[in-house]
Amino acid sequence: MLDLRQIREKTDEVRDGFARLGVAVDLDAVLALDERVRRLKNESQTIAAEQNKLSKDIARAPSPEAREAAKAVGAALRQKIEGLVAALGVAEGELETKLLELPNLPHPSVPVGKDDGDNKIVREEGVKRSFSFAPVPHWDFGAQAGIIDFDRGVKVSGSRFYLLKGWGARLQRALISLMLDLHTQKHGYTEILPPFMVRRESLVGTGNLPKFGDNLYRDAEEDFWFIPTAEVPVTNMYRDEILDGADLPIKHVAYSACFRREQMAAGRDTRGIKRGHQFDKVELVKFVRPETSLDELTGLLADAEDVLKVLELPYRVVQMCTGDLSFSAMVKFDLELWAPGCNEWLEVSSCSNFGEFQARRAKIRFKDGKGSGKDGGKDKTRFVHTLNGSGLALPRTLIGVLETYQRADGKLDLPVALRPYFGGDEVVG
């Protein structure tokens, strides 16, 4: 959510931001509503002050007659206030709805562009493996090795479901462990195992609702929502809290299953395990001081990249242009690994700096000062900046490993980093 004050006082900057995003936003409607809200608030509060004063006078009981007369005046005032407050409520609701649907503004450093064709490839890391045979895509390799069962996945759950079997399942579990171990032991993140179902408010906090509800699964009876990413429960851990500035940055890493409808993408990426309704992911989430957030994003990206480095998988870093930024992001970088079997770059991580956009929605703030943070109110309470990134998404990382380390005989050479999770074995299959 954007700062209403910013919209009011720096309207041109905001307008310019939306122009760079390439989205049409009726800012004048927002400003008019804001005007109306403040006017109604002032009017009702003025009368409320009058009313409060009157009530106190009644308590001091001048005479029974005077009291009755004052009561009548009070009743009239109440009527007036009720009318104004009702109008205020409506106006505030409209304003809130509009604000919740405004996307975040891009950081000035983000390259302007129309769509993903204008994204900027920042750099390429690692060396693509050269094969002495023609590498096969993971769907063939996995089926032949008996570790990915597409047919039974569809039988059990429907299209876009599969199941992993034998050493394939173990490989995925090993990858999850490797990522969690790396981020907790080497990069200093605290591990969280979050709920995979959340309540509605949590999704509003991260920006998934109200706008993107049709990509989510939910249990209508209980109004429980299945998380599309661990970002949702982990970011909302600190919803409505005022954190101690001394505790920042807070760094969390969380494994979770993720659930997405992918309605829009029907027919795309249908082969293999690239895109499903359910997938595993290890997610990195940071809560930081505003002035450090750009540097923290660089660090987060490096932490995610480290997984690919440790697995010795070639990848590239892509910066999203303004036209391809997600709703909540201010800056965003993707990591794409090279899949030699499918012969394409696959997005395995998306690292974003949300600025205070999510923090404002979820009311995640911090304050400097020792102990309880109540130090005489000298330090201002401010919104934190939130960041997150995959570290990494499992199915596509699995694709990278399977396609890069495949052998002509249908077995798999294990990357050195994974061997401890297989009792030291160098080959599986």
Place this chain on the structure above:
RNA sequence: GGAGAGAUGGCCGAGUGGUCGAAGGCGCAUGAUUGGAAAUCAUGUGUACCGAAAGGUACCGAGGGUUCGAAUCCCUCUCUCUCCUCCA
């Protein structure tokens, strides 16, 4: 799922219709005291919004109601705890 109890400021905890934004304690901040610290004493200590300011408004889990006036009375909901039931 059934029965009961509860939800007050950073924490503990008082408060059953007006002088309560809320006693008291803890914690914290500042000052005094000290060679330094502890202890002690004094003062101060919520959030948000409106306003240039003075000041005002709202908030005692959430939402509604009664009343001139609600932390206090009524209704609905949410959450927590205890017991039973069920269950990985």
